[in-house]
Amino acid sequence: MSLVSEFKEFISRGNAMDMAVGVIIGGAFGSIVTSLVEDVITPLIGAIGGSPDFSAIKLGPVNIGNFINNVVNFLIIALCIFAVIKAFNAMRNKISPQEEAAATTKICPFCQSEIPIAATRCPHCTSELKD
Numbered sequence: 001m002s003l004v005s006e007f008k009e010f011i012s013r014g015n016a017m018d019m020a021v022g023v024i025i026g027g028a029f030g031s032i033v034t035s036l037v038e039d040v041i042t043p044l045i046g047a048i049g050g051s052p053d054f055s056a057i058k059l060g061p062v063n064i065g066n067f068i069n070n071v072v073n074f075l076i077i078a079l080c081i082f083a084v085i086k087a088f089n090a091m092r093n094k095i096s097p098q099e100e101a102a103a104t105t106k107i108c109p110f111c112q113s114e115i116p117i118a119a120t121r122c123p124h125c126t127s128e129l130k131d
């Protein structure tokens with residue numbers, strides 16, 4: 001198989017397109033979250049409890065303050081993503097509720113009565129059931 005046709009097959013398989021859409025949306029989503037943290041949450045935290053800027057902390061040549069800043073930013077971003085995904089899942093469950101519980105009954109093909117799924121003879125019309 002040539003490289004071109006192999007590539008065409010990869011692209012046409014659909015999941016490659018899904019992946020591309022995911023990467024693009026993920027990138028756009030990332031900048032929204034970054035903006036949410038830098039422009040909304042960090043100033044809010046600053047307004048409530050003073051600016052959370054650790055960059056002045058230094059241990060000799062080690063710039064531990066910047067590292068702490070990045071860790072704090074990461075924790076805030078992770079919390080935001082968690083909250084967004086939780087909200088998204090709740091919304092999706094509302095749109096399409098969980099599948100109904102597995103069936104425990106079936107319909108007798110002879111008398112149309114509802115009977116236990118494991119029955120081999122209908123309790124209503126006494127017909128023998130093949131399946």
Ligand SMILES: [Zn+2]
Pocket residue numbers: 108109110111112113122123124125126127
């Ligand atoms: Zn029956």
